[in-house]
Amino acid sequence: MLLYNSLTRTREEFVPNAEGKVSMYTCGPTVYHYAHIGNLRSYIMEDILEKYLRYVGYDVTRVMNITDVGHLTSDADTGEDKMLKGAKREKKTVLEIAQFYTDAFFADCKKLNIKTPDVVAPATTCIDEFIRVIESLIEKGYAYEAGGNIYFDTSKLKQYYVFNDFKEEDLEVGVREGVEEDSNKRNKADFVLWFTKSKFDDQELKWDSPWGIGYPGWHIECSCISMKHLGEYLDIHCGGIDNAFPHHTNEIAQSEAFVGHKWCNYWFHVHHLNTNSGKMSKSSGEFLTVSLLESKGYDPLVYRLFCLQSHYRKSLVFSYENLDNAATAYKKLVAKIAALLKEESGEIEPAVFDERKAAFRAALDNDMNTSLGVTALYDVLKAKTTPATKLSLIADFDRVLGLDLIPAAEKQRKAEEEAKVAVSDDPFIREIEEMIARRVQAKKDKNYALADEIRATLAAKGVTLIDTPQGTQYKIQ
Ligand code: AMP
Ligand code: ZN
Numbered sequence: 001m002l003l004y005n006s007l008t009r010t011r012e013e014f015v016p017n018a019e020g021k022v023s024m025y026t027c028g029p030t031v032y033h034y035a036h037i038g039n040l041r042s043y044i045m046e047d048i049l050e051k052y053l054r055y056v057g058y059d060v061t062r063v064m065n066i067t068d069v070g071h072l073t074s075d076a077d078t079g080e081d082k083m084l085k086g087a088k089r090e091k092k093t094v095l096e097i098a099q100f101y102t103d104a105f106f107a108d109c110k111k112l113n114i115k116t117p118d119v120v121a122p123a124t125t126c127i128d129e130f131i132r133v134i135e136s137l138i139e140k141g142y143a144y145e146a147g148g149n150i151y152f153d154t155s156k157l158k159q160y161y162v163f164n165d166f167k168e169e170d171l172e173v174g175v176r177e178g179v180e181e182d183s184n185k186r187n188k189a190d191f192v193l194w195f196t197k198s199k200f201d202d203q204e205l206k207w208d209s210p211w212g213i214g215y216p217g218w219h220i221e222c223s224c225i226s227m228k229h230l231g232e233y234l235d236i237h238c239g240g241i242d243n244a245f246p247h248h249t250n251e252i253a254q255s256e257a258f259v260g261h262k263w264c265n266y267w268f269h270v271h272h273l274n275t276n277s278g279k280m281s282k283s284s285g286e287f288l289t290v291s292l293l294e295s296k297g298y299d300p301l302v303y304r305l306f307c308l309q310s311h312y313r314k315s316l317v318f319s320y321e322n323l324d325n326a327a328t329a330y331k332k333l334v335a336k337i338a339a340l341l342k343e344e345s346g347e348i349e350p351a352v353f354d355e356r357k358a359a360f361r362a363a364l365d366n367d368m369n370t371s372l373g374v375t376a377l378y379d380v381l382k383a384k385t386t387p388a389t390k391l392s393l394i395a396d397f398d399r400v401l402g403l404d405l406i407p408a409a410e411k412q413r414k415a416e417e418e419a420k421v422a423v424s425d426d427p428f429i430r431e432i433e434e435m436i437a438r439r440v441q442a443k444k445d446k447n448y449a450l451a452d453e454i455r456a457t458l459a460a461k462g463v464t465l466i467d468t469p470q471g472t473q474y475k476i477q
Helices: 037-055 082-090 094-111 127-139 168-176 218-230 241-259 290-295 300-308 320-342 350-365 370-382 387-401 405-423 427-444 448-460
Strands: 002-005 010-013 021-026 059-066 072-074 078-081 119-122 143-146 149-152 191-195 234-240 264-270 273-275 316-318 463-468 471-476
Touching: 002 264, 021 037, 021 218, 037 059, 037 094, 037 234, 037 264, 037 273, 037 290, 037 300, 037 316, 037 387, 059 218, 072 082, 078 082, 082 094, 094 290, 094 300, 119 218, 127 143, 127 149, 127 191, 127 218, 127 241, 149 241, 191 218, 191 241, 218 234, 218 241, 234 241, 241 264, 290 300, 300 320, 300 370, 316 320, 320 370, 320 387, 320 405, 350 370, 350 387, 370 387, 387 405, 427 448, 427 463, 427 471, 448 463
Parallel strands: 021 059, 021 234, 059 119, 234 264, 273 316
Antiparallel strands: 002 010, 072 078, 143 149, 149 191, 463 471
């Protein structure tokens, strides 16, 4: 499988550290508000990656943190703790809003068919781990105390800016936007590992540490939680592209300083979902959530299909017009599959099955080209083969795509049958259906005169019969 690696800026053959096994870490949400559908784009594409790795036979262990402390409004260690800001906004405690928005996040994930990772770890449950790693970084000379806080010393590294898209100037953007520079830092790029004395005196959650009562920085959370559950060698680290710098850059700095060797081999970054007015955000414009889409009548899986129709490394523009197109596509797909369910299924044709599956795999093997994966699905529907072959291919692809296609089609078929039963309570409809049944029998008996007579009788009542390969249908004038 070829996967684009942000670290090397090339598409590389994916080779995990241990044969047949993949360790995967995902930066989880900061639970101070609902996730917007931009955040969820990242989680959908990461879910597809995980499901595809499992589909091709890897034994995947995926870990996700929940950021419930330490993520400041500016990623460069300035501003307010987002959790505290959320708690003040809602007049609740930090832990109350953390629980509420963690539950809301997983409820959204469920609606979008995003699998819950094998391990989900809230940062507040791993404080001892953070302290242990920070102590070791100080001992190794990579961290220093200044003004009461503990900082990572980026000048001790051979190379700090590993994702070479991001440079010193990117840090200055934050400064230009009116954020004060921290005079405790020895180098501009240094970052906080542990806050004790800072301007956040009203920080609600604080823990004792060798450096005084305080709380962890955001970046150390992910390194420690990943290493705690996945060890010193990580195969894939995922996140939205905005996390590449400074968050992931800092994760690499501190993790490699701690373990003394390369930590993570592949960096998988999902590009942003934008609106026509620019970057999607929780604080400006219409706050687009899964619940909002549902309230407007969209099935959350329509949003999943919308995301799958474009490549994860391209930014994607959200508009209701685009979402409507995905809704129409989803409806048509389900209707076609519902029609397949009504047909005589026949036998699975192994040669066709293998050929189509190979096309699907080729799409996903090519740096997760999900839009080509969806095309492979359409090609199955168009293929000259039995319904049994098509249905088993659709079920197979959907293990990765996660669009619930067969269950949705079954639901539609059931609804159609129920609607038919309801209609047949009408005596006129019952009469038509009885006459059609008599005509079918008459044709079987080669009594074409009677068949024609029935057709004529119905025509006189304003009912036109249409003979199709699926049986006789009718139209009432
Ligand atoms: P947060 O809850 O802010 O920590 O973000 C959760 C995840 O969403 C991170 O992986 C971010 O990189 C990602 N993310 C943030 N904004 C967007 C966006 N507009 N489109 C796609 N992913 C995003
Ligand atoms: Zn992270």
